[in-house]
Amino acid sequence: MDLGLFFQLIVNGLMSGGIYALIASGFTLILGVMKVFNFSQGQFYMLGAFVTFGITSSLGLPYPIAILAALIAMFILGVIFHFTIIHWTLPFGFFHTMLVTIAFSAIVGQVSLLTFARDQGMVSEVLPGTLNIHGITLNNGKLLVIAGAIIVMVALYYFIKTKIGTAMLAAAENKEVAQLQGINSERIFWVTMGIGSGLCGIAGALIVPVLSATSSMGINAFTRAMLVVLVGGTGSMSGALLAAFVVGIIESFAFQYVGQLSLVAIFAFAGVLLFFRPGGLLGKPLPIPGQ
Amino acid sequence: MSKAKTIALGLLILLLIALPWLVNPYVLQIVISTITYSILGLAFAFTLRVGLPRFDIAAWWAIGAYTTTTLMLKTHMSFWLTLPIAGLVAVILGWLFFVIVIPRGMMVFLMFGMVLTLATQQFFGAMKFFGAWGGTGVVPQPTIGPFTFANKPELYFLGLILLLINLLVYYALFNSKIGRAWNAIGSSLKLANSVGVDIVKYRMANVLIGNFFLAIAGSYLVAYTLVAVPTTFSFMFSVYVMMYVVVGGLAYSLTGPLIGSTVITFLPEYLRVAKEYETIITGVATILIIIFMPMGILGLINLRIKPWFVRRKEYGRLSGGANK
Numbered sequence: 001m002d003l004g005l006f007f008q009l010i011v012n013g014l015m016s017g018g019i020y021a022l023i024a025s026g027f028t029l030i031l032g033v034m035k036v037f038n039f040s041q042g043q044f045y046m047l048g049a050f051v052t053f054g055i056t057s058s059l060g061l062p063y064p065i066a067i068l069a070a071l072i073a074m075f076i077l078g079v080i081f082h083f084t085i086i087h088w089t090l091p092f093g094f095f096h097t098m099l100v101t102i103a104f105s106a107i108v109g110q111v112s113l114l115t116f117a118r119d120q121g122m123v124s125e126v127l128p129g130t131l132n133i134h135g136i137t138l139n140n141g142k143l144l145v146i147a148g149a150i151i152v153m154v155a156l157y158y159f160i161k162t163k164i165g166t167a168m169l170a171a172a173e174n175k176e177v178a179q180l181q182g183i184n185s186e187r188i189f190w191v192t193m194g195i196g197s198g199l200c201g202i203a204g205a206l207i208v209p210v211l212s213a214t215s216s217m218g219i220n221a222f223t224r225a226m227l228v229v230l231v232g233g234t235g236s237m238s239g240a241l242l243a244a245f246v247v248g249i250i251e252s253f254a255f256q257y258v259g260q261l262s263l264v265a266i267f268a269f270a271g272v273l274l275f276f277r278p279g280g281l282l283g284k285p286l287p288i289p290g291q
Numbered sequence: 292m293s294k295a296k297t298i299a300l301g302l303l304i305l306l307l308i309a310l311p312w313l314v315n316p317y318v319l320q321i322v323i324s325t326i327t328y329s330i331l332g333l334a335f336a337f338t339l340r341v342g343l344p345r346f347d348i349a350a351w352w353a354i355g356a357y358t359t360t361t362l363m364l365k366t367h368m369s370f371w372l373t374l375p376i377a378g379l380v381a382v383i384l385g386w387l388f389f390v391i392v393i394p395r396g397m398m399v400f401l402m403f404g405m406v407l408t409l410a411t412q413q414f415f416g417a418m419k420f421f422g423a424w425g426g427t428g429v430v431p432q433p434t435i436g437p438f439t440f441a442n443k444p445e446l447y448f449l450g451l452i453l454l455l456i457n458l459l460v461y462y463a464l465f466n467s468k469i470g471r472a473w474n475a476i477g478s479s480l481k482l483a484n485s486v487g488v489d490i491v492k493y494r495m496a497n498v499l500i501g502n503f504f505l506a507i508a509g510s511y512l513v514a515y516t517l518v519a520v521p522t523t524f525s526f527m528f529s530v531y532v533m534m535y536v537v538v539g540g541l542a543y544s545l546t547g548p549l550i551g552s553t554v555i556t557f558l559p560e561y562l563r564v565a566k567e568y569e570t571i572i573t574g575v576a577t578i579l580i581i582i583f584m585p586m587g588i589l590g591l592i593n594l595r596i597k598p599w600f601v602r603r604k605e606y607g608r609l610s611g612g613a614n615k
Contacts, residue, residue, distance in 0.1 A: 088582050089581055095344060098344075102530050102577075103575075103577040106527065106574045107570070107575060109570075223405070223409050226405060230402050230406075261413065263409060264414055274391055
């Protein structure tokens with residue numbers, strides 16, 4: 001295979017990996033802190049993409065504002081979702097809450113399909129042109145996604161070290177004992193939900209210049225994100241980060257050679273990996289429900 | 292069983308037997324679909340008993356359907372022979388897959404199940420051998436000697452028999468030593484483990500038995516649709532099966548899925564809304580049901596409505612009954 005193609009595939013893989021890392025991190029955060037399996041994680045990603053598209057194309061505002069708007073909009077939507085629905089089903093347990101997120105995901109997906117069916121949108125290129133290194137052509141937009149994803153992940157890392165972040169970890173470990181220590185677990189919950197959704201919103205905002213926003217992008221990305229969580233070790237944030245790039249690259253190469261079966265390929269990879277390394281790749285996991 | 296219950300059961304059996312003559316073929320088709328969904332829901336509830344929510348139902352359903360169609364088309368095998376073979380295929384493939392996944396716990400099992408559904412659908416859609424996205428060719432109808440299962444009533448009774456066998460097997464297992472081990476695992480994993488119950492072995496057995504019946508459901512699907520198309524076995528469907536069980540009542544492993552699938556399959560027919568809005572209505576209804584009726588329909592009947600009718604001395608038995 002020629003070098004140009006090789007690097008193209010690597011860049012594609014890192015780009016997908018960045019997106020999966022953001023979605024998987026949000027998902028793991030919500031799972032670890034709230035013990036909620038947020039099935040609608042992918043839909044926030046999709047909505048973030050559409051919000052970004054809407055703001056840049058309809059309102060004509062510059063791209064950075066659109067990213068910020070997507071982040072804030074998804075954060076608020078996540079918080080609303082928490083207070084209207086999740087908050088009431090949490091007492092009923094894990095399965096009921098998961099089913100509610102599934103229902104919500106189906107509703108959002110269908111509404112999006114009906115509203116946006118004709119308006120699949122692609123944002124015009126932010127950094128047009130390509131980067132040329134040693135004669136290899138790389139798309140600027142994709143590099144931007146990778147850079148954006150890494151910046152956000154680093155920011156998330158430092159956020160976890162702050163007071164709120166530590167409180168989230170404490171609530172993840174034991175909600176009641178954290179409350180005994182003076183942490184307002186209820187507030188931590190909606191903040192976590194908001195951050196989880198916001199991460200997906202940023203992911204959607206980043207990907208729109210490269211891939212057009214479609215109604216089905218949510219489910220597709222969410223499935224891959226779940227594989228990333230499995231490979232990285234359920235509950236591990238750093239594992240999810242590493243696994244995301246690994247899975248992204250494998251998927252990119254697999255798509256080149258087996259096309260549609262790329263999902264089967266990464267699925268097989270995850271299965272083999274889990275066989276030899278049941279804890280996933282690495283990292284200290286957040287306590288997650290179930291044995 | 293009390294006299295009232297015996298009479299009610301008798302009436303139900305009469306109703307089920309007489310059904311093809313009481314309703315029109317369109318409704319009978321819905322009933323046939325309900326039977327299929329019931330078997331799928333039963334498998335979900337069955338595995339939930341050991342603490343594992345399984346989202347790979349559509350995958351094994353597909354494998355059963357595709358095994359039957361492939362055998363019937365390529366080797367002209369009789370439909371009835373493909374039934375146990377499909378079941379066996381699902382069990383063997385299941386063993387290969389679950390031997391990696393089950394020891395890793397509930398969360399890994401849950402997520403792998405979801406991805407397995409999607410991967411299986413992609414697989415059958417991509418392979419030309421199985422007809423790719425257009426589906427397999429049309430298979431001949433099942434026959435016993437000169438008798439062909441062509442019409443709805445015959446297919447309905449076939450389904451009823453399969454469902455009955457399924458229920459009997461599950462009921463027998465629940466009341467056996469294996470069933471007690473499953474109860475232990477489902478009630479408290481760590482405690483069961485500490486007493487010496489082999490968690491992985493019993494969970495594996497549970498899941499593989501479920502696989503067998505899921506494949507049978509797939510074969511039954513082929514019996515009345517006569518094709519296997521990848522779009523039937525979708526990712527969301529696996530996830531909807533959980534809805535049937537929760538609506539019926541999570542505590543009721545045998546009757547819950549039956550009630551749940553009946554309600555959810557028939558309700559959209561009577562609401563008669565545009566097809567596009569169906570998903571939204573179902574979704575909203577599900578959220579409302581979970582918030583206001585988390586114990587499901589059977590739970591609601593047992594815990595809220597029944598106390599109005601039964602005498603006080605029976606209150607002790609109203610805690611929900613694990614084997615109902």
